Amino acid sequence: MSTSLSDSPVYAGLFGDPEIAAHLTPQAEIAAMIRYEAALAEVEARLGLIPAAAGPAIAAALDGLTVAPEELAAGTRSAGVPVPALVARLRAAAGPHGSHVHWGATSQDVLDGALLLRLRPVLEILERRLRRLTLALLAAAEAHATLAMAGRTRSQIAAPTTLGLRIAAWAAPLGRCLDRLAELRPRLLVVPFGGAVGNLSVLGEAGPAAMDALADALGLAPAAKPWGTERDGVVELANWLAMVSGLLARIGADLMLMGRSEIGEMTAGEGGGSSTMPQKANPVLAETLVALGRQNAGAAATMAGALLHTEERDAAAWSLEWPVLPQMLLATGAGLLHAGDLAGSLAPRPARMAAMLEAGGGAARAEALAFALAREMPLGEAQGLLKQAARALAAEGGRLADHLAPLCAARGVAVPEVDDAPMLANAAAFIARLRAAFAHLTEPGSA
Known part of the structure; x- marks a missing residue:
């Protein structure tokens, strides 16, 4: 050495x-x-x-x-x-x-x-x-x-x-x-x-x-x-x-x-x-x-x-x-x-990346599902349902939405549809804002 x-x-x-x-x-x-x-x-x-x-x-x-x-x-x-x-x-x-x-x-x-x-x-x-x-x-x-x-x-x-x-x-x-x-x-x-x-x-x-x-x-x-x-x-x-x-x-x-x-x-x-x-x-x-x-x-x-x-x-x-x-x-x-x-x-x-996002039966979308359900019930109650569904998912496997469905049905609501569109739009917007914040940066030798 x-x-x-x-x-x-x-x-x-x-x-x-x-x-x-x-x-x-x-x-x-x-x-x-x-x-x-x-x-x-x-x-x-x-x-x-x-x-x-x-x-x-x-x-x-x-x-x-x-x-x-x-x-x-x-x-x-x-x-x-x-x-x-x-x-x-x-x-x-x-x-x-x-x-x-x-x-x-x-x-x-x-x-x-x-x-x-x-x-x-x-x-x-x-x-x-x-x-x-x-x-x-x-x-x-x-x-x-x-x-x-x-x-x-x-x-x-x-x-x-x-x-x-x-x-x-x-x-x-x-x-x-x-x-x-x-x-x-x-x-x-x-x-x-x-x-x-x-x-x-x-x-x-x-x-x-x-x-x-x-x-x-x-x-x-x-x-x-x-x-x-x-x-x-x-x-x-x-x-x-x-x-x-x-x-x-x-x-x-x-x-x-x-x-x-x-x-x-x-x-x-x-x-x-x-x-x-x-x-x-x-x-x-x-x-x-x-x-x-x-x-x-x-x-x-x-x-x-x-x-x-x-x-x-x-x-x-x-x-x-x-x-x-x-x-x-x-x-x-x-x-x-x-x-x-x-x-x-x-x-x-x-x-x-897509496979990792879907790993765990779609548990990555638990937050989005909870907030979507919060349109039908208090947020705390919606989060409680997702926690129950997540525990069942961890114990039995399958898909998060499938474990959530009977819990939602018992309360007279359907499992909401969620997608990544808002997240994708925000990500693109934040990156555009960052680029604008660093507009003063130029390639070395180009200024």
Whole structure:
């Protein structure tokens, strides 16, 4: 077993995400830290905080500079963070202007800045996939809006519903997660720059202006104040990742149940084979969605501990984020890839759905029969008749309507006729309303 499934050569196909992983490598982090330091030097030179020539010279010296992660290992073990070792390397590269590298900044500024610079493209990847998945599910919901099937509550057949409405229940919260991401971004992607204890005192009265200029240079939002110990943004991101993963897991769980051998209402994806049972087609991707959702649920709880940042810096709380957040990003990315594959291969089996709806002698229409009888008698009395008929059905088999008939005759009424027309009409209407609610969503690249 690898220490991380996401980059295991064996398991990466299930739990990995190469596109997102490219932004989370040590090399990517070092490159982002260098970018932060170069931008800081240029900003401070323009504001007269360091010599005017120092900014362009430092930026030129750092442009294209690569630092091997191994060069920072010893310094990281000593300082607890890689920044001091990196700054020493950058100062050497900047030559006579090296003393002005990292002017007024602190390690947390640089590491947080590098995180945000890498999160920005990662969030764009996740948004693109989530948008595509949501639109695919909306289209599937519309295509199967009136395909009747047995609705289940607490694992039991309850009343008729439609496949479209079930798929719509997958799509709706994912669409809302796109809205949540848009709301989250401006709270998360905020420039980190506070210096030693979060007041930029070594920059004098130019501190606020330097912070704003650095935000502009890095393409981040300006901050009202330095926020180093205020980890609500990264924890909100973790919660969002856990929410998306949990919603994807819900899809996986439904697909696993619908595809059970004795149910067989729908399949999705290519089933995985068994090492010993030739007939098996295991729901591998659906299972993986459930596993990834559970993984991120636990990780989000761990990330909540990062909120306990004491005083002006707390490395014990801060370093808690480093192993957890990247894995959450990868898990969410992998889940979206798998969910996209499943959404594109949904294969309903209408005959099996019809059979499941009629299983149990038509008991799925007990609610409809009770309310239809309530036109002739009080609802409580009508429900009592259906309970008696249901008990007889469970004991003797047959059809619910046949057990209900003598009970109705004893009260001088006939067994009412019920059909699924109202349910089908409502399902189609609700799906149309959902599509209208998400009219602002467009296919990635089409807007």
